[in-house]
Amino acid sequence: MPEEETVLEEENMVENEKKSPVQNETIPDKIKPDKDDGAKTKIIVSNLDFYYGDSQALFRVSLNIEENKVFALIGPSGCGKSTFLRTLNRMNDTIPGTRLSGTVLLDGEDIYKVRDVSAVRTRVGMVFQKSNPFPKSIFENVAYGLKVNGITNKDLIAEQVENTLKKAYLWEEVKDKLNNNAYLLSGGQQQRLCIARALAIRPEVVLMDEPASALDPISTSKIEDLIAELKKDYTIVIVTHNMQQAARVSDNTAFFYEGVMIEAGPTNKIFTKPDKKKTEDYITGRFG
Amino acid sequence: MINPTVTETAAPAAEIPLAFKPKKGGYIPKGLTLLSVIIITVILAVILYNIVFGGIGIISVDFLTHPPEQGMEAGGIFPAIFGTVALVILMTIAVVPIGVLTAIYLQEFTSPDSRITRLIRLAINNLAGVPSIVFGLFGLGFFIGFVGRGMDLLFTDGSGPVWAQPAIIWASLTLAVLTLPVVIVATEEALRTIPPEIKDASYALGATKLQTIIRVILPQATPGILTGAILAVSRGAGEVAPIMFTGAAYYLPYLPGKLNDQFMELGYHIYVMATQSPDVEKTKPILYGTVLVLLVLTFMLNFLAVILRSKIRSKRVNA
Numbered sequence: 001m002p003e004e005e006t007v008l009e010e011e012n013m014v015e016n017e018k019k020s021p022v023q024n025e026t027i028p029d030k031i032k033p034d035k036d037d038g039a040k041t042k043i044i045v046s047n048l049d050f051y052y053g054d055s056q057a058l059f060r061v062s063l064n065i066e067e068n069k070v071f072a073l074i075g076p077s078g079c080g081k082s083t084f085l086r087t088l089n090r091m092n093d094t095i096p097g098t099r100l101s102g103t104v105l106l107d108g109e110d111i112y113k114v115r116d117v118s119a120v121r122t123r124v125g126m127v128f129q130k131s132n133p134f135p136k137s138i139f140e141n142v143a144y145g146l147k148v149n150g151i152t153n154k155d156l157i158a159e160q161v162e163n164t165l166k167k168a169y170l171w172e173e174v175k176d177k178l179n180n181n182a183y184l185l186s187g188g189q190q191q192r193l194c195i196a197r198a199l200a201i202r203p204e205v206v207l208m209d210e211p212a213s214a215l216d217p218i219s220t221s222k223i224e225d226l227i228a229e230l231k232k233d234y235t236i237v238i239v240t241h242n243m244q245q246a247a248r249v250s251d252n253t254a255f256f257y258e259g260v261m262i263e264a265g266p267t268n269k270i271f272t273k274p275d276k277k278k279t280e281d282y283i284t285g286r287f288g
Numbered sequence: 289m290i291n292p293t294v295t296e297t298a299a300p301a302a303e304i305p306l307a308f309k310p311k312k313g314g315y316i317p318k319g320l321t322l323l324s325v326i327i328i329t330v331i332l333a334v335i336l337y338n339i340v341f342g343g344i345g346i347i348s349v350d351f352l353t354h355p356p357e358q359g360m361e362a363g364g365i366f367p368a369i370f371g372t373v374a375l376v377i378l379m380t381i382a383v384v385p386i387g388v389l390t391a392i393y394l395q396e397f398t399s400p401d402s403r404i405t406r407l408i409r410l411a412i413n414n415l416a417g418v419p420s421i422v423f424g425l426f427g428l429g430f431f432i433g434f435v436g437r438g439m440d441l442l443f444t445d446g447s448g449p450v451w452a453q454p455a456i457i458w459a460s461l462t463l464a465v466l467t468l469p470v471v472i473v474a475t476e477e478a479l480r481t482i483p484p485e486i487k488d489a490s491y492a493l494g495a496t497k498l499q500t501i502i503r504v505i506l507p508q509a510t511p512g513i514l515t516g517a518i519l520a521v522s523r524g525a526g527e528v529a530p531i532m533f534t535g536a537a538y539y540l541p542y543l544p545g546k547l548n549d550q551f552m553e554l555g556y557h558i559y560v561m562a563t564q565s566p567d568v569e570k571t572k573p574i575l576y577g578t579v580l581v582l583l584v585l586t587f588m589l590n591f592l593a594v595i596l597r598s599k600i601r602s603k604r605v606n607a
Contacts, residue, residue, distance in 0.1 A: 094491055096399050122494035132485035134504060145493035148503065194489070201493060 042067040042205060042235045043088060048102035050083055050092070057083045060102070061261045063254055065205075070227060070236045072250035072267065074243060076282065079256040081239045082129075085207050088237060089124035090117050106205070122149055125203035129210040131190035133182035133197070138174050141182050141193055145201040160200055168196035169226060188219025195226065199234075206230065208238040212245065224249050243283065247271050255279045339583060343576030351577060356539065360561055361570040365578050370543050371456070371551035372585075375531070376521045378460035378547075379467065384517050386464070387471025392501060394472075395479040416469035420529040427462030427534040428454075455548040459535030466530055467520035474519060478512020479505065515596045522589035526582065528555040538564070554582040 043065040050058035058080045065071045073081040086092045087104060090111060103110050111120045122145075133141050142161040151157060161178075165171040170192045174185070182193055191211060198206055208227070212220040227236060227249050240246050246253055247267060254264035255274070263270065263279045274280045281287055350364055357363030390408075398405040436452035444450045482505055490500040506513075528536075536556040544551040558578050565571040 089492065091488065091492060094488065118491075118494040118496055121492055126492040128485060128488060128492075130485055132483070132489045134486060134489065135508060144490070144495075144503070148490070148493060148495040148499045197489070197493065 039066040039069060041065070042107065043237075044103075044105040044108075045084075045088075046103050046105075048084070048087060048100065048104065050080070050087060050100045051098060052095070053097045057259050058087070058100075059259045063261060063264055065235060065237060066252065067235050068231055068233075069251040070231050070238060070249050072246035072253045073237065073239045073256060074241075074246050074253060074282075075256035075262075076287070077241075078258075080259040081256045082209055084256065084261075085209055085237060085239050086126075088205070088207055089121050089126055091121075091126060093117055118149075122201050123203055124205040124207060125198035125201065126207040127191070127195050127198050127209065127211045129213055131187060131194050131214070133185075133190050133193055135181065135183060137179045138182050138185070138193060139178040141197050142200045145197060149201055164196045164200040167199055167230075168192045169222070169229075170196055186219070188215050188222060191215060191219070191223060192226065195223070195230075199230075203234065205235045205237065208236065210239050210241060213241060220245070243271070255282060257282070339576060339579050342573070343578075343580035346573045346577035347580065351574075352581070355541075356574075359566060360539070360574065361565075361567060362574075365554065365557060365574070365581065367540060367543055367552040368554045368557040368578065369581065371536075372525055372554045372582075374544060375456060375460050375463065375551060375553060376524050378456060379463040379524050380517055380521060382461055382464035383467050383471050383520055384513070387468050387516065387520075388475050388513055390468075391472050391475035391479060392505075395476055396497070396501065396505070412469045412472055415465075416473075420466060420527050423462055423466045423530040424533045426465070427458055427530060431458040431461055432534060451548055453548070454533065454535040454537075454550055456535050456544050456551045457547040459531040459551070459553075462530045462534045463524040463527060466527065467524050470520045470523060471513075471516040474516025475509060475513050478509040478515075481512070482508045511596050511599055515593045518589050518593040518596070522586045522593070525589070526555055526586055528553075528559050532556060532559070554578060554585070558582065 041064045043063075045061060045063045045065075048058055048061040049056060061080075061084060073085060075081050083092065087100060088111075092098045092100070100112070104112060106120070106123065111124075114120050134144060136144070139158075139161055142164055143157050146157050146160060151160075162171065162175075165174060170189065173189060174180075174193075177184075182190060185193060191214075195206075195208075195211070212223045215223065224245065227238065230236060231251075238246075238250065250267045252265065253267045253270040255262045255270065255276075255278075257278055263274055263276045265275075270279065271283055274283060352364060352369065353366050354364035355367050356365065390412075394400075394405055394408060432452055432454065436449070436455075436458065439451040440446070440449055486504055486508070487500055490504045495503070531553060535550055536553045537550040538560055540550060540552055542549075558575060561571045561575045561578065562568075565575075
């Protein structure tokens with residue numbers, strides 16, 4: 001894949017374009033830089049290589065993720081999009097035998113240079129593919145993040161649990177059964193509970209790994225509505241298999257293929273006139 | 289069958305019944321296995337019948353609450369019950385923390401295929417296979433001869449052995465070593481059933497490893513740990529060999545009140561009455577009664593473990 005390294009760049013990645021004239025040539029029509037609509041760049045990933053043991057899963061990925069936008073990662077199974085997502089809050093640290101090179105800057109600070117990994121994860125929250133509530137009560141699920149981060153004031157916790165459940169549009173459904181086990185909720189409710197749990201500690205970025213892949217259409221649309229609502233307060237990065245979903249919810253999209261970030265840009269451009277042949281083939285369903 | 293004509297040409301109808309011809313000797317495996325089941329059931333039934341009918345007559349409140357009298361030819365077995373309970377409580381206090389911490393180390397802090405993990409597991413499996421009399425001698429040599437003597441040298445004026453003698457603390461520690469594999473294996477089993485997604489969720493919320501272990505992993509593993517502890521207790525309660533050198537007494541006029549007291553124990557009491565009684569015929573009903581009490585005690589503990597395990601299983605299905 002080394003020959004593809006030259007074509008990895010995202011269009012609005014101004015500083016990298018300056019560095020590498022070759023990349024400028026490979027980007028035919030320059031689209032408007034994000035500075036025009038005043039969006040701030042929240043996360044800057046540059047030259048990220050990632051390895052599981054000896055096998056390399058990501059090849060020199062560079063991406064900019066804007067604040068208060070929804071960024072979608074698409075691509076066929078095994079293309080590295082979930083691995084990439086998990087590098088953004090160092091969740092891959094929990095897997096033995098993994099290593100990485102390159103930088104991930106969150107508000108300009110390299111998260112891999114932060115000594116306390118839990119500090120990174122309180123700023124970058126995560127929602128997983130399979131809803132994974134703790135086998136505890138609904139209340140305890142949402143309160144967990146607050147408690148492990150040192151908040152002991154019970155009134156404060158109760159208030160924040162209520163606020164967060166309202167934010168996840170789950171409050172009306174669960175307010176009378178906060179002490180019930182979370183497993184008694186439906187699949188869609190469980191996933192929204194997991195979103196609420198992630199929001200409770202007020203992260204700045206929320207990572208979502210195919211959050212609706214195991215849900216029915218109604219639950220899925222609820223999650224999508226929620227995502228649209230959440231981007232006012234959070235930066236959201238979402239991995240999805242479902243291209244319609246990416247088109248519906250995201251502002252920007254990146255296409256991954258075999259560990260390489262092929263193309264990234266505004267969602268409507270990626271889905272209507274992508275620059276790369278491979279992106280077009282994938283979007284139009286010729287493979288993947 | 290979507291297309292019957294194709295099937296007909298591919299496999300002529302006349303050949304098909306051959307495949308369904310019953311083979312000879314099909315009853316042999318079933319017969320053999322059933323025979324084994326019958327043998328084992330009959331043996332168990334005979335044992336139970338003997339013990340229950342031999343011992344039920346003597347069981348009474350007095351028998352359970354009074355000490356032996358007249359050279360064990362009369363009286364009850366209260367000191368032995370008391371000693372057994374005290375022994376297994378001390379053993380549990382020693383074995384559960386060490387066993388649980390070992391299991392957590394193996395499951396959460398090492399990768400399952402690493403050389404050190406395999407070595408530790410091998411050691412644990414071997415520990416489980418060591419004959420219990422060897423544990424008894426180990427307890428005598430290590431706990432009494434080494435630890436006890438060391439404590440006497442350090443903490444006493446040397447006027448006589450205080451710790452370097454058979455005592456309930458050494459017997460319970462010896463039993464703890466013996467039952468360690470039971471607790472480790474049961475705890476590891478429980479830890480293995482915890483879905484990794486739940487741990488991920490905890491880490492993703494900024495929890496540290498210690499917080500995740502205390503708040504998510506241990507509460508989930510508690511039923512499994514309890515099962516292990518109960519199995520350890522029921523194993524420990526029935527062992528005689530490890531305690532006969534390390535603290536069990538033939539007869540004591542008092543109940544153990546200090547850690548370095550000796551004690552009476554049900555299993556050892558049975559052994560003593562069966563082998564060293566001056567009049568076997570007279571002690572026979574008491575012997576049967578003691579066996580029945582010990583049996584009921586271990587059955588109850590095993591039954592409790594089974595219930596706990598089935599609870600874990602149903603929990604796993606629901607999750």
